[in-house]
Amino acid sequence: MKKTEKIIDVIYLILVVITFVFALWETRDLSLGERISTIIVYTLSAAFGIGMFFLALSEIKDDEIKKTEKILYVIYFILVVITFVRALWETRDLSLGERIFEIIVSTSMYSFLFGLGILFLSVLSEMFSDFKKMIKSKKIKKDLMLIPHRKGDKWGYIDKQGKIVIPIQYDKAGFFSEGLAPVKFNSKWGFIDTKGNMVIPAVYDKVLDFSEGLAPVKFNSKWGFIDTKGNMVIPPVYDKADIFSEGLAQVKINGKYGFIDTKGKMVIPAVYDLALNFSEGLVGVEINGKWGYIDKKGRMVIPPVYDDVQPFSDNGHAMVEVNGKYGYIDTKGDIVRPLV
Secondary structure: OOHHHHHHHHHHHHHHHHHHHHHHHHOOOOOHHHHHHHHHHHHHHHHHHHHHHHHHHHHHOOOOOOHHHHHHHHHHHHHHHHHHHHHHHHOOOOOHHHHHHHHHHHHHHHHHHHHHHHHHHHHHHHHHHHHHHHHHHHHHHHHHOOEEEEEOOEEEEEOOOOOEEEEEEEOEEOOOEOOEEEEEEOOEEEEEOOOOOEEEEEEEOEEOOOEOOEEEEEEOOEEEEEEOOOOEEEEEEEOEEOOOEOOEEEEEEOOEEEEEEOOOOEEEEEEEOEEOOOEOOEEEEEEOOEEEEEOOOOOEEEEEEEOEEOOOOOOOEEEEEEOOEEEEEEOOOOEEEOOO
């Protein structure tokens, strides 16, 4: 356990104990039954409310939580602070002991209630996210129903029954992704939809698939990114570019690789010799002839000691090579399958 976490645990216990002691004192004139029930209510409210506050505090500092969840936690903290300030004002005429007790109890109770509300909204947000993933999954399945088909030196698309659904007319054709497919026509690349409409004109020298709403395109010898409407949202200034994965895309500039976000901001400097795409929050990068893994902050979390690496799979394992031997590591860099 980290030192900070230990300090937080101590503060939490102190506040709960203070609430319990003050509850004992404040209920001294009540009957035994009333006293026990009141002490339990006050102490549990403090335990849950303060616990909720510290839990939210740890979550908001987590780099991996979604932007929506961070916004919800910020709202939660604002509400708790407002409650605390209000309690300070309303108890200004009480004695110090009574004031401390009332502030802790009042703030804790509202902290708990606000926390429940935030958790409920967080669950709704997650359900909405899952719904969007389901829609996207259905779209992917629809994409997979159309397959590039070559006849002579031209390409078109067939369905899973082998029937031609988009005429054989393109110089080259790629697979559908996010409802659009790259096609080469008259020596230039563009994108068609599942009905065969050229929705993004064939004006590019090269293109890659759409991912996370954007596609890398080469225009006048440089790479940039367009959206699904064909708008150039990230200018073509890069020597190379790859698709977005987990919100970041690798780009090459001045002979080195770095990573940009969907706004085109260089969030990880271009200092690497080679790079893969992000998966499970990590990405393999080569520097000085060796491969390691960095996180989305650009921190080298797994040292560059490997001759070659592969992206992490869904189970959190990645294949690595050292001296011609292959094995698997986890996201902490621990070997989970020995090199052989």
